[in-house]
Amino acid sequence: MDLISQIFDNATREGRTVLLEPEAKTICMEYGIPVTKFKLATSEEDAVKYAGEIGFPVVLKIVSPDVIHKFDVGGVILNLKNRKQVREAYSKIINNVKHSKPDARIVGVLVQEMAPSSTEVIVGMTKDPQFGPALMFGLGGIFVEVLKDVSFRVAPITERDAREMITEIKGYPLLKGYRGMPPADVDTIVQILLKTSKLVTEHPEVDQLDLNPIMVYEKGAKVVDARMILSR
Amino acid sequence: MVSVSRESLKPFFEPRVVAIIGASDKPGKVGNTILINFLWGNFKGEVYPVNPKYNLLLEKRCYASVKDVPKPVDLAVIAVPASLVSKVMEECAEKHVKAAIIISGGFKETGPDGARLEKEVAAIARRGNIRVIGPNCIGVYNPETNVDTMFLPEEKLRRPPRGSIALLSQSGAFMGTMLDWAAYEGLGISKAVSYGNECDVDLIDLIEFLADDPSTRVIAVYVEGIEHGQKFIRVVKKATTKKPVIAIKSGRSTRGKAAVLSHTGSLAGEDVLYSMAFKQTGVLRAEDFEEMLDLAKAFALQPPATGDRVLIITDGGGAGVMAVDACEHYGLNVPELDPKLQEELKQYFPPYCSTHNPIDLTGDTDNQRYRIALEKAFLNYGGVDSALVILLVQAPSLTVDVVDIVRDINNKSTRPMVACCMGGEYSAKVAKEVERRGIPSYPTPERAVRAIWALTKYGQWKLREIRGNNRFHENLN
Numbered sequence: 038m039d040l041i042s043q044i045f046d047n048a049t050r051e052g053r054t055v056l057l058e059p060e061a062k063t064i065c066m067e068y069g070i071p072v073t074k075f076k077l078a079t080s081e082e083d084a085v086k087y088a089g090e091i092g093f094p095v096v097l098k099i100v101s102p103d104v105i106h107k108f109d110v111g112g113v114i115l116n117l118k119n120r121k122q123v124r125e126a127y128s129k130i131i132n133n134v135k136h137s138k139p140d141a142r143i144v145g146v147l148v149q150e151m152a153p154s155s156t157e158v159i160v161g162m163t164k165d166p167q168f169g170p171a172l173m174f175g176l177g178g179i180f181v182e183v184l185k186d187v188s189f190r191v192a193p194i195t196e197r198d199a200r201e202m203i204t205e206i207k208g209y210p211l212l213k214g215y216r217g218m219p220p221a222d223v224d225t226i227v228q229i230l231l232k233t234s235k236l237v238t239e240h241p242e243v244d245q246l247d248l249n250p251i252m253v254y255e256k257g258a259k260v261v262d263a264r265m266i267l268s269r
Numbered sequence: 270m271v272s273v274s275r276e277s278l279k280p281f282f283e284p285r286v287v288a289i290i291g292a293s294d295k296p297g298k299v300g301n302t303i304l305i306n307f308l309w310g311n312f313k314g315e316v317y318p319v320n321p322k323y324n325l326l327l328e329k330r331c332y333a334s335v336k337d338v339p340k341p342v343d344l345a346v347i348a349v350p351a352s353l354v355s356k357v358m359e360e361c362a363e364k365h366v367k368a369a370i371i372i373s374g375g376f377k378e379t380g381p382d383g384a385r386l387e388k389e390v391a392a393i394a395r396r397g398n399i400r401v402i403g404p405n406c407i408g409v410y411n412p413e414t415n416v417d418t419m420f421l422p423e424e425k426l427r428r429p430p431r432g433s434i435a436l437l438s439q440s441g442a443f444m445g446t447m448l449d450w451a452a453y454e455g456l457g458i459s460k461a462v463s464y465g466n467e468c469d470v471d472l473i474d475l476i477e478f479l480a481d482d483p484s485t486r487v488i489a490v491y492v493e494g495i496e497h498g499q500k501f502i503r504v505v506k507k508a509t510t511k512k513p514v515i516a517i518k519s520g521r522s523t524r525g526k527a528a529v530l531s532h533t534g535s536l537a538g539e540d541v542l543y544s545m546a547f548k549q550t551g552v553l554r555a556e557d558f559e560e561m562l563d564l565a566k567a568f569a570l571q572p573p574a575t576g577d578r579v580l581i582i583t584d585g586g587g588a589g590v591m592a593v594d595a596c597e598h599y600g601l602n603v604p605e606l607d608p609k610l611q612e613e614l615k616q617y618f619p620p621y622c623s624t625h626n627p628i629d630l631t632g633d634t635d636n637q638r639y640r641i642a643l644e645k646a647f648l649n650y651g652g653v654d655s656a657l658v659i660l661l662v663q664a665p666s667l668t669v670d671v672v673d674i675v676r677d678i679n680n681k682s683t684r685p686m687v688a689c690c691m692g693g694e695y696s697a698k699v700a701k702e703v704e705r706r707g708i709p710s711y712p713t714p715e716r717a718v719r720a721i722w723a724l725t726k727y728g729q730w731k732l733r734e735i736r737g738n739n740r741f742h743e744n745l746n
Contacts, residue, residue, distance in 0.1 A: 161533025165542050167498035173533045187536055189545035191502055193741035197733070198549065205548075234741070245531035266531060 041067055045242055045267065053102050054244075054267045058147055061263035064240075065248070068232045071225070072260040074150040081127045087148040088123045094151040097126045099134050103141035110137040116151055123148070152259045156212060156221045157250035160229055162192065162237045164244050164268065170237045174202040174230060176211060177250040184208075192234040199230040212253070221253040229258065244268035277400050278470065278478045280368035282411045282460060284343035285314040288335045288366070290357050291348035291373075292318035294326050299372060299420040300348040306417040313414050315340065335364050342366045346408065346418050351375030354404065355389050362397025369394070370418050371403035377466045378405050391468040406465025407441035410448065412458060413484060419463075421445045432457010433486035434565045435479045437472060439464060443491045447558070455701070456566055459484040473497060473504050480508035487568035489561050490516040495546070502550055509551035510734045513568045513727045516552050517561050518543045551730040553723050560719065566709045567720035571685035573728030576654035577602045579721055581627035582642045583659035584634040584667065588691060588714050589627035592657055595718035601725060603627070607652055610645065617641045626653075635666040636674055643678040647686075655721050656682075659689045659714065662699045669699055676706035685724045689717035 099112030111133030157177030175187035214220035408418030
């Protein structure tokens with residue numbers, strides 16, 4: 038059985054519809070969607086070791102099926118620059134989560150490469166009862182949350198659809214480079230949209246998906262956080 | 270597959286034998302108006318009234334059941350109470366009727382009992398191989414064959430002339446209004462269908478059918494909801510490579526979606542997704558009734574534009590500026606004209622006329638300046654893709670004969686032309702003359718520019734779709 042089916046089976050067996058972040062990112066990787074380097078640690082020692090392998094600075098994030106908003110429970114600590122900071126952050130995250138959500142099952146802590154900040158975009162998908170899998174694209178942060186400046190297309194999409202999704206949002210000029218900011222790698226965003234389209238078309242089990250944020254650079258991009266929800 | 274569905278929908282529009290089930294002689298009854306439409310409305314086939322209460326109706330022999338009709342029936346128009354529809358449909362099935370328009374209401378739209386009844390009727394239709402439009406609709410109007418099941422009396426709802434605009438509407442009342450308005454505006458209709466509850470034939474089937482209908486140049490749709498979204502996208506995307514589809518989607522309020530765990534899910538409101546579906550299929554979304562008819566008129570009379578460069582000719586500076594503003598709003602290009610062309614124009618025009626774009630012929634213009642501007646800067650000039658001719662006919666030396674100049678240029682051009690006649694009664698009269706000559710005219714520069722925008726947007730869509738490169742997920746690295 039392939040890796041993706043194993044992940045789905047596992048989740049189903051455990052009665053979960055929300056995939057864990059490392060699971061969602063593994064599926065992304067199977068489709069060639071670029072994600073930040075990560076490793077799941079279950080002890081302080083592991084966390085320190087993995088941080089060394091990935092390279093500083095790193096981010097630590099709680100991995101728990103019962104925590105949906107990781108920031109809200111103090112489950113994320115950014116920009117850890119050395120072993121000592123990683124060690125401290127590990128126990129701090131575990132304590133934070135135990136404190137604010139005592140019943141939460143803790144799978145471990147994700148050690149993740151700290152992606153340099155850049156232009157943030159979001160790629161998502163939601164199933165609509167009429168139209169099926171609707172892919173979404175938008176600029177991250179307030180552009181999505183306040184201005185709702187997003188575009189949608191039903192999957193599967195063509196390369197042209199992907200380019201239109203990117204160019205039709207109002208914030209598109211920001212991607213072309215604005216006030217000294219370098220232009221963002223639009224071709225890579227197109228690739229991410231096409232690969233996401235392929236992913237959701239080939240795996241109708243996926244009901245909702247957020248790749249948010251995706252850091253886009255002059256060359257290349259990295260998915261910093263991924264969320265996938267399976268249909269019941 | 271396409272030809273099968275085409276053939277099966279034909280009896281709705283070109284039946285040779287029609288049975289009116291529930292026909293009546295009581296003025297004001299649905300079954301009376303429909304019977305009159307067919308008997309006195311130059312219908313080109315045979316009509317058989319069916320109603321067990323009568324032996325004679327309007328001097329025609331009336332039959333107790335559709336089974337008694339002495340000829341094979343192509344189309345049954347059913348206007349009986351909902352509770353009788355199943356029985357009538359069973360008889361239609363026995364009679365091998367090809368198609369039925371069920372006018373009667375009292376089905377899905379009334380609640381679960383009605384929905385059950387509708388399912389029953391749909392099942393009978395499927396078993397009997399009968400295509401059904403409705404229930405809960407006012408059916409079909411086809412001015413070519415004079416099929417007219419619209420039960421709104423002629424004196425209250427004028428029927429528009431033959432033309433090339435097809436109208437489709439989920440709502441019967443909206444259809445009635447659109448037809449009456451089209452008649453009032455002198456817009457010609459190829460076919461009109463109020464399709465109601467879609468128990469069999471749905472909006473998508475009708476769009477597919479009309480895309481291959483030689484009398485139809487543009488399809489205008491009023492829709493409240495689409496049941497089969499994925500089929501809509503697949504089929505309508507193909508239809509729009511053949512002809513333009515304009516849609517009004519009502520109900521723009523956002524739907525509250527329960528338990529959305531993803532960001533994307535919370536942003537995917539119903540209206541957003543309909544806009545998506547229209548964009549992805551090349552359907553032009555009209556905001557309102559006026560825009561829908563404005564755009565339909567443009568497509569009925571003019572070819573799509575292959576590029577976004579607009580030439581504006583005016584005899585009033587203000588109107589020209591407003592047109593430029595509107596072009597900018599719609600993302601259209603108003604390019605500067607070639608200096609050589611401008612030199613040439615200057616030889617013909619007084620020095621105070623502007624030879625830039627917009628070309629301003631000014632308030633002392635005569636008809637000839639329009640001819641020269643249109644010939645030199647549009648017909649014989651490759652730098653623009655469409656023309657907006659603003660005629661402020663109040664100008665003292667401009668006469669109504671300018672409309673023939675506009676017509677001559679339009680007849681020779683393969684690129685679209687749109688006119689704008691601003692003003693009151695006299696201007697409206699001139700506008701009608703312009704339209705009679707095949708050039709759509711609008712009372713404001715904004716509406717005229719919006720028509721050019723639609724011709725341009727559709728032209729670009731069609732070009733791209735036909736050129737291909739439409740494979741999914743291709744060029745993945």
